[in-house]
Amino acid sequence: MSGSYTFTMIKPDAVQAGNIGGILNMINEGGFRIVAMKLTKLTKRQAEVFYEIHQERPFYGELVEYMTSGPIVAAILEKDNAVEAYRELIGATDPTKAAEGTIRKKFATSIAANAVHGSDSDDNAKIESDFFFPRLERFTAEGESCY
Ligand code: IDP
Ligand code: MG
Numbered sequence: 001m002s003g004s005y006t007f008t009m010i011k012p013d014a015v016q017a018g019n020i021g022g023i024l025n026m027i028n029e030g031g032f033r034i035v036a037m038k039l040t041k042l043t044k045r046q047a048e049v050f051y052e053i054h055q056e057r058p059f060y061g062e063l064v065e066y067m068t069s070g071p072i073v074a075a076i077l078e079k080d081n082a083v084e085a086y087r088e089l090i091g092a093t094d095p096t097k098a099a100e101g102t103i104r105k106k107f108a109t110s111i112a113a114n115a116v117h118g119s120d121s122d123d124n125a126k127i128e129s130d131f132f133f134p135r136l137e138r139f140t141a142e143g144e145s146c147y
Contacts, residue, residue: 006119007124008027011116016070033078034076083120094111
């Protein structure tokens with residue numbers, strides 16, 4: 001059965017362009033609940049570890065440089081079948097291939113600067129959420145911490 005959580009980042013290009021509000025609005029309209037959220041900036045080491053899975057890809061260096069170029073918003077989102085539902089909401093990696101009505105279609109400027117991250121599996125959603133948020137920074141629907 002698919003899980004209820006996914007992890008997202010609003011990437012430096014989208015934060016810089018003033019699109020935090022527009023993207024969060026699409027997340028809310030998409031029926032996702034925000035479990036945890038913060039504005040932060042990745043160090044080189046943190047970005048390298050987060051994207052370790054891509055270290056053999058030709059764009060790894062560029063990706064790490066881009067992801068450390070400014071602040072990002074990190075968040076854990078809750079919805080039934082969250083990983084798949086959120087991948088659908090964000091659209092294809094390459095914004096020229098992203099469907100109408102998706103976050104990347106609206107806000108991404110290139111395949112690298114593509115506005116948002118979304119986990120690609122339940123396992124990675126857990127790994128990525130744990131990378132950014134301790135339990136005490138996660139909240140239930142009733143507003144209790146330590147989710
Ligand atoms: P995803 O974000 O849609 O899951 P991945 O293949 O996991 O896409 O790639 C991670 C991130 O690496 C992308 O979101 C994008 O920022 C960057 N990226 C992917 N492919 C390229 C590329 O061909 N050139 C430059 N950057 C890329
Ligand atoms: Mg990915």
